[in-house]
Amino acid sequence: MFGDMMxxxxxxxxxxxxxxxxxNTVLIDEQSSDGLLKVTVTASRQIKNVTxxxxxLxxxxxxxxxxxxxxxxxxxxxxEIYETEVAAVAKDGMPNIPGMDMFK
Incomplete structure (x- = not known):
């Protein structure tokens, strides 16, 4: 059992x-309400582009x-996207131990 959990x-x-x-490959585009400035970042929070x-000017x-x-x-x-995705993968892989619901 312990070996299975490990x-x-x-x-x-x-x-x-x-x-x-x-x-690193998931892109998020955001812009000002008037469309004069656009920013693209990855879900791992790296700025990729600014228009x-x-x-x-x-x-x-x-x-x-x-x-x-x-x-x-x-x-x-x-x-938000990063945390949601990583938490979902981590939760799916955690063993079912009573009283140890770390991802409520």
Missing amino acids: GKLKETQAKVEETKNRM VDPEL EDKEQLEDYLVMVTNKALAKAE
């Missing part, structure tokens, strides 16, 4: 690592505000 845990660990690696409409403060706002929104979505 095997299952190692298998789950491998699946979690595989999921983490896959998150700025030339109109924003005329207002440094607005551009800075948009960069912070849109990037934070994209990173929040990325974190």
Whole structure:
């Protein structure tokens, strides 16, 4: 029984690592409400692309505000996806031990 649990845990660990690696390829696109700034990040929270409409280049403060706002929104979505995916894989692979429901 203990050997089965250890095997299952190692298998789950491998699946979690595989999921983490896959998150490098999941892209999240976010943009400002007026579409003047677009940011693309991976689910593992790496910025992949930033597109700025030339109109924003005329207002440094607005551009800075948009960069912070849109990037934070994209990173929040990325974190949610990442955590949900990794938790789902980990939960599926955990042995059923009474009283040890770590992923409620």
